[in-house]
Amino acid sequence: MIRSPAALSIRLIPVHPEIISRSPHRPHSHQHLPLLFVHGACGGAWIWDEHFLPYFAAQGYEAHALSLRGHGGSGRKGYSHLTGLADYVSDLNEAVHRLGVTPILVGHSLGGVIIQKWLNHYEARGAVLMGSGPPHGMLPSTLGMLLRNPVLAMQSGLAQLAGPWAVSATATRKMLFFDDVPKTAVQRHFTRSSGESLRVGLELLWPNFPGPTWNREMPILVLGAGKDFFISPTMVEATARVYGTRAEIIPDLGHAMMLEPGWQVVADHILRWLERTLVARSC
Numbered sequence: 001m002i003r004s005p006a007a008l009s010i011r012l013i014p015v016h017p018e019i020i021s022r023s024p025h026r027p028h029s030h031q032h033l034p035l036l037f038v039h040g041a042c043g044g045a046w047i048w049d050e051h052f053l054p055y056f057a058a059q060g061y062e063a064h065a066l067s068l069r070g071h072g073g074s075g076r077k078g079y080s081h082l083t084g085l086a087d088y089v090s091d092l093n094e095a096v097h098r099l100g101v102t103p104i105l106v107g108h109s110l111g112g113v114i115i116q117k118w119l120n121h122y123e124a125r126g127a128v129l130m131g132s133g134p135p136h137g138m139l140p141s142t143l144g145m146l147l148r149n150p151v152l153a154m155q156s157g158l159a160q161l162a163g164p165w166a167v168s169a170t171a172t173r174k175m176l177f178f179d180d181v182p183k184t185a186v187q188r189h190f191t192r193s194s195g196e197s198l199r200v201g202l203e204l205l206w207p208n209f210p211g212p213t214w215n216r217e218m219p220i221l222v223l224g225a226g227k228d229f230f231i232s233p234t235m236v237e238a239t240a241r242v243y244g245t246r247a248e249i250i251p252d253l254g255h256a257m258m259l260e261p262g263w264q265v266v267a268d269h270i271l272r273w274l275e276r277t278l279v280a281r282s283c
């Protein structure tokens with residue numbers, strides 16, 4: 001039996017992570033289905049507050065975003081290369097506990113990996129994996145990036161280790177975006193980003209397949225971007241197969257699909273899935 005977050009603590013170092021929340025202006029029939037968004041490497045809760053939190057609040061959902069330790073408003077003391085994935089899972093567990101209700105989890109990239117690990121211990125109402133690190137580990141993806149564009153792959157590693165300021169905004173744009181994102185927007189995201197833990201980077205390389213406690217009846221949406229430099233559509237499809245579902249690939253978007261000019265295509269996709277899969281079931 002999978003235990004609830006209140007019944008099992010895997011907190012390693014006590015933290016009080018930042019949570020940014022947006023609430024609907026009016027009560028809605030599915031307000032009992034809160035959304036909790038988890039960012040990827042070098043990001044923060046702010047990455048969801050650009051578009052996604054206001055969008056889903058406008059659709060009647062309680063929308064919350066977590067900043068992992070060392071990131072966003074949880075990073076006042078900076079990130080540590082000793083931080084591991086288990087620490088981030090603990091941060092997610094703390095956020096769920098603070099919400100006081102079981103959410104629908106939405107994770108991007110590293111955030112998707114953290115959600116997968118969390119779900120090996122706990123239950124959620126549903127999960128969305130956006131350009132998520134796969135259960136097979138990131139080693140195949142890393143090798144693929146080195147083969148496709150070794151210079152950009154090395155710059156990506158440098159940005160994660162030393163912080164985004166270690167590479168140019170032009171390189172950042174190539175890594176994260178497909179569309180012609182305005183230079184001012186790239187620079188704004190660039191200045192709000194942080195580095196990433198070396199330990200986390202190493203732990204991401206190895207497989208993390210779901211264990212026997214995984215709730216196989218839980219609805220899960222696996223999304224990918226057609227022009228993602230880090231997580232190719234092939235890897236997204238492999239992730240979907242592990243969880244017994246079909247991948248849905250949105251073309252002409254890069255890795256940071258929630259920040260691209262076409263972000264609403266992704267948000268609309270998630271909204272339709274929520275309405276079809278979870279709202280109808282809860283009525």
